[in-house]
Amino acid sequence: AQRVTQPEKLLSVFKGAPVELKCNYSYSGSPELFWYVQYSRQRLQLLLRHISRESIKGFTADLNKGETSFHLKKPFAQEEDSAMYYCALSGWGRSGQNFVFGPGTRLSVLP
Amino acid sequence: DSGVTQTPKHLITATGQRVTLRCSPRSGDLSVYWYQQSLDQGLQFLIQYYNGEERAKGNILERFSAQQFPDLHSELNLSSLELGDSALYFCASSVLASDTQYFGPGTRLTVL
Numbered sequence: 386a387q388r389v390t391q392p393e394k395l396l397s398v399f400k401g402a403p404v405e406l407k408c409n410y411s412y413s414g415s416p417e418l419f420w421y422v423q424y425s426r427q428r429l430q431l432l433l434r435h436i437s438r439e440s441i442k443g444f445t446a447d448l449n450k451g452e453t454s455f456h457l458k459k460p461f462a463q464e465e466d467s468a469m470y471y472c473a474l475s476g477w478g479r480s481g482q483n484f485v486f487g488p489g490t491r492l493s494v495l496p
Numbered sequence: 497d498s499g500v501t502q503t504p505k506h507l508i509t510a511t512g513q514r515v516t517l518r519c520s521p522r523s524g525d526l527s528v529y530w531y532q533q534s535l536d537q538g539l540q541f542l543i544q545y546y547n548g549e550e551r552a553k554g555n556i557l558e559r560f561s562a563q564q565f566p567d568l569h570s571e572l573n574l575s576s577l578e579l580g581d582s583a584l585y586f587c588a589s590s591v592l593a594s595d596t597q598y599f600g601p602g603t604r605l606t607v608l
Contacts, residue, residue: 428500431597484544484554487538
């Protein structure tokens with residue numbers, strides 16, 4: 386079964402500190418992985434996807450197929466990074482393509 | 497606003513009733529996705545349409561159905577509503593069938 390787990394419901398860090406939001410997935414093939422972010426009172430929006438290998442707002446994520454992980458990292462957290470972060474997977478199952486979201490991690494960056 | 501729009505914003509109804517949620521995709525986007533977000537289940541993919549045709553199906557109940565019209569807007573129909581159907585329903589759209597999804601603001605459904 387396709388599954389995405391985010392072990393931390395809430396992560397608090399101080400401004401300027403490094404941040405890592407964990408994401409693990411289970412999928413038998415080669416998945417496409419994404420990080421979505423939802424800032425307060427805003428819509429869910431794509432932060433980055435692994436195939437583009439971009440760095441957005443200082444965030445990066447590396448797909449580790451051996452550990453089936455796609456952790457999101459930023460070296461120096463900013464207060465404006467406080468938001469809800471969702472890891473998501475796009476893959477193929479018996480009934481076609483599927484999109485699976487993790488439960489989300491709320492990041493709180495403290496001043 | 498050229499982004500994804502959803503109507504209504506809020507909907508309150510009773511058990512056993514039927515409701516229709518509407519989604520207008522971004523201009524130029526051919527694909528529409530529906531998601532349900534509840535407190536206990538998180539964001540669940542329901543169904544995807546591409547250029548009027550059903551393309552992918554997720555955890556959509558038989559009481560729920562959707563369609564995409566020739567003008568590419570989509571409707572999600574929820575019938576025989578139960579208390580557990582209370583949730584936020586999101587629509588997203590993308591240019592192609594497998595592409596970056598742009599989300600709408602959601603419709604909050606409350607079933608009493």
